[in-house]
Amino acid sequence: MTAFAPEVVEAILRHMNGDHTDDNLLIARAFVDPSAESAEMVGLDGDGGVWDVTTARGAHRASVAWPAGAITERGEVRREIVALYDEACAVLGVEPRPHS
Numbered sequence: 001m002t003a004f005a006p007e008v009v010e011a012i013l014r015h016m017n018g019d020h021t022d023d024n025l026l027i028a029r030a031f032v033d034p035s036a037e038s039a040e041m042v043g044l045d046g047d048g049g050v051w052d053v054t055t056a057r058g059a060h061r062a063s064v065a066w067p068a069g070a071i072t073e074r075g076e077v078r079r080e081i082v083a084l085y086d087e088a089c090a091v092l093g094v095e096p097r098p099h100s
Contacts, residue, residue: 002046002072009044012077016041023085028053030088032062044077046070049084 004012016024017040028039028051035055043050048065066080067087082099089096 002070004045004074004077008074012044012081013041016081023081023088024051026088026092026094027051027064027084028062030091031064031084046072049081 021040024039024041025036027049028036032039032051032053033055035057036053037056038054039051041049042052042061046066047070048063050061050063052059052061064084066076067083068076068080071077071080086096088094
C-alpha cells in the first residue's frame with residue numbers, strides 16, 4: 001500500500017468534499033450501498049478511496065478499490081477517481097458529465 005503525503009490527501013479530500021459532493025454520492029451508491037443518502041470522502045491511499053456513507057440505517061465507513069489497481073503516484077489519483085465516477089455512472093445508468 002502506498003501512503004500519500006498528508007498535505008496531498010488533505011487537498012484531495014478538500015476538493016472532493018467541496019467540489020464533488022454529488023460524485024461522492026454516486027460512487028457510494030454504485031459501490032457501497034444503493035440506498036446511500038450522503039457520502040464524504042475521508043481518506044485514500046494507493047489501494048483506493050475511503051468514504052463515510054450514510055443511509056437511513058446509519059453511517060459506516062467503506063473502502064472502494066481503484067479501478068486500475070494499486071497506484072503509487074499522486075498524479076494517478078485523479079485518473080482513478082474519474083474512472084470510479086465513470087463506472088458509477090454506468091452502474092447507475094446516469095449520463096456522465098464531460099471531463100476537462
